[in-house]
Amino acid sequence: MNRPANRPIRTLLVANRGEIAVRVMRTAKNMGLRTVAVYSQADANALHVAVADEAYPIGPAPARESYLKIDAILEAARRSGADAIHPGYGFLSENADFAEACEKAGIVFVGPPASAIRAMGSKSAAKALMETAGVPLVPGYHGADQDEALLAREAARIGYPVLIKASAGGGGKGMKVVEAAAAFTEALASAKREAKSAFGDDRVLIEKYLTRPRHIEVQVFADSHGEGVYLYERDCSIQRRHQKVVEEAPAPGMTAERRAEMGRAAVEAAKAVGYVGAGTVEFIAEGDGFYFMEMNTRLQVEHPVTEAITGQDLVEWQIRVAEGEKLPLSQGEIPLRGHAIEVRLYAEDPQKDFLPQVGRLEHLALPFAAPGARVDTGVRAGDTVSVHYDPMIAKIIAAGADRAEAIARLETALAMTEVVGLSTNRAFLKAIASHPAFAAADLDTSFIARHQADLLPPPAPVDDAVVALAALFVLKEEARQSAEAVDGADPFSPWGRAPGWRLNRDAHVDLTFADRERRIAVRAHFRPAGFVLDLPGGPMTVEGEANGEGAIRARLDGVALSARVVRSGAHLTVFVRGGEYGVEFVDPRLASQAATGTAGRLVAPMPGTIIRIAVSEGEEVAKGAALVVVEAMKMEHTVAAPRDGRVKALKFAVGDLVDEGAELLVLEDM
Incomplete structure (x- = not known):
């Protein structure tokens, strides 16, 4: 660090956005620091801006014109009087030029020295360094020569399948699995384009693609006094598109001997480059062997599970180490208690190959009150998930005395999670949490592909209970609207107080819902205490109330349950029994909407x-x-x-x- 020992940080600027900016600022506030946010035009009303004591605009929505603009961020630091900058993760967090620019400006960079970032920032250079240090590596090519013909020959030498990886990046970007030589050229070109776009560097490395590996990473920490420790490991094997979906600590099945062996190797790797601060050394493990993959020279997205099992605030550790203090604990003093699991709630459509989604979060309820749960988020209801940034909505972390309790708490937290406005992976995460293979800790990076039929079943028709709740919501909503429309001069008019009233006839209304291509006709017969609904499966007695927020307490044929129905235009989302179901209300008062006409296009x-x-x-x-x-x-x-x-x-x-x-x-x- 470039801050002399015992010189405290007073004002911290967070050069990031989203949940990590919110998380860092909350720890900083707890430490009595003044916090400064930066924001792009798209983030003017973002949560991290609202949390900060001060906030400065730094440019247009595209990251390359705002969050990746070193000069703009340093200018915000100068204007705010910030004496330290925390880079979060992503963006400039592993940019050696940014670390150097902070030092030249007399600002503490809350991260490792630029030399360590450079040493570990290139996957190729890092692997060469680890090879010299005797750390086992996966067979591969990590050279500087990027000639396409040479890379193709190296892939053939290593043996297919191979993995092409961006040398300067992470997060699954610029990463392609190639099964055969015929697909190599196209995959290489695509990987290079992605790497250039994401990291400004199209260099790649090639490795043997292991068929059933586990992704194990070790949290390390070092101070400027030469001390280093590891805060145990995380299993991040469950991934899609080489991006992590589920992370847990400690790694299931890890023996104390293997934990110590990997921990020592990770600390030695950090010391080899003069590391200071928080970092993660990532290994790929298969059978009895483990191999160095890379080192992330920053705080990781999944750091909350490490905090849960150790009881430590890693952001506070970062700030104290940046001030020149010694590590808060020695290796033998770091506790390891219980188990924690984190899932990443994304705006994406798992049924469409996890295609990212953009749009407005019309309704958002996160499980802050779930037992043993922690939620890190950077968005609120009404915010927009933008095309410009990562589509993660929140991280949901569940901790327990053991893995079984953590899983149970995770299932509860996911059942309490509600998102309306765009597709998410909530149901997919819930399917993982409840899967027998996950309970048995049968984990590797092919977990999702191997269990895809269970995790991504085709959409099932909604059942009568869901239709009944949707109908109850519509009926109560229309009754409320009728009551509001009653002429004040005649408040007892039956036209306003008795929806469905008929003279000398059965009091009923007909409703129509659409479940994809299926039309569902419902006849609602009015009864003194509620309704009798004629449903596809037969008549059902329905009683209950719905408040203005869609919360429902109902009895369906005498069975009491709680639910929520959220309306977005004609679409109704029903949350009940931990599930999420969607139907369209076909309102006869509205003109039919034209089909989108995208089929076959x-x-x-x-x-x-x-x-x-x-x-x-x-x-x-x-x-x-x-x-x-x-x-x-x-x-x-x-x-x-x-x-x-x-x-x-x-x-x-x-x-x-x-x-x-x-x-x-x-x-x-x-």
Whole structure:
């Protein structure tokens, strides 16, 4: 660190956004520090801005024009009088130039020295360093020569399948699994484009792709006095697109001997580069062996599970070490108690290959009150998940005395989580938490692929209980609206006080709901205490009340239950018994909405930028051929030909911005 010992930090600027900015500022406030936020135009009303004591605009929405602008951040630090900057994770957190710029400006960088960032920031250089230090490595090529022919030869030498990885990055970006030589060239080009976009560096390395590995990482900490410790390990094996979905600590099945062996190796790796601060040494393990993968020279997204099992605040450790203090605890003093599991709640559609989603969070209820739970989030109801940033909504962490209790608490927390406005992976996370293989700790990086049928079942038709709750919500909502519309001069009018009233006839109304293509007709017969609903499965007696927020206490054929129904236009989302179900209310008073007309068309899967067009007008293409590549949230999405055909028209050019559902090209039959 570049701050002399015993010189305290008074004002901390957090050069980041989202949940990590909120989390760092809350610890800083608890330590009595003044906090400063920076924000892009898209984040002017973001939660991290509201939490900070001061906040400064630094540029337009794209990260490269705001959160990646070193000069703009340093100017905000100068204006605010900040004497330290915490980089969070992502963005500039592992940027050696930023660390050096802070030092030149006389500002403490709450992170490792620039030399350590450089040593470990390049995966290739880090592996060469570890090889010299005798740390076992996965067979691979980590050289500087990036000639395509050489890389192809190295892949053949290593043996397929191989993994192409961005040398300068992480988070699954610029990472491609290649099963055979025929796919190598296209995968290499795609990995390089993603790496260049995400990290400004298109260099890659190639490694043997292990078939059933576990991803184990060790939390390390070092101070400027030469001391280093490890705060045990985390298992991060459950991933999609090489990005972590579930993390837990300690790693299931880890013996005390193996824990100590990996911990010592991780500390030695940190000391080898003169490390100071928080870092994570990542290993890939298979069978009895473990191999060094990389070192993340920053705080990790999954650090809360380590905090849960050790009882330590790692951000406070970072700040104290940055002030020149010694580590708060020695290795033998660090406790290890219980078990903790973290899941990442994303705005994404698991049924569409985890395609990121963007849009407004119309309703958001997170499980802050769940037993043993912690929630880290950077958003609130009404916020927008933007195309410009990572689509993570929250981290949900559950801790217990043992793994079984942590899993049970995680299931409870996920059951209490409600999101309306865009698709999320909540049900997918809940399926993982309740899966027998997860309970048995049968974990590796292919967990999701191996259990995909269980974790991603096709949508099932909604049952009568869900339809009944939706109907009850609509009936109570319309009754409330009728009551509000009653003429004040005649408050006892039956027209306002008795919905469904008929003279000399059965009092009923007919409702229609849509469950995808299925139409559900419901006849609601009014009764003094409620309704009798004619449902697909037969009549059901329904009683209950719904408040203005959609909370319902109901009795369905005498069975009492609690639920919530959230309305967004015609769409009703029903949360009940830990599940989430959607139906459309077909309101006869509204004109029928036109179909979207996207079936059979080649459309953008989400808002993004056209970065490649692989075909030209008039070209004949085969089914499965790559047509257009759309980049969104620093990930590439390839639109492929659904059938053999001829390209009749291209609607966009490289560099164009497209909205979700925009028709990209016209493919005609040959």
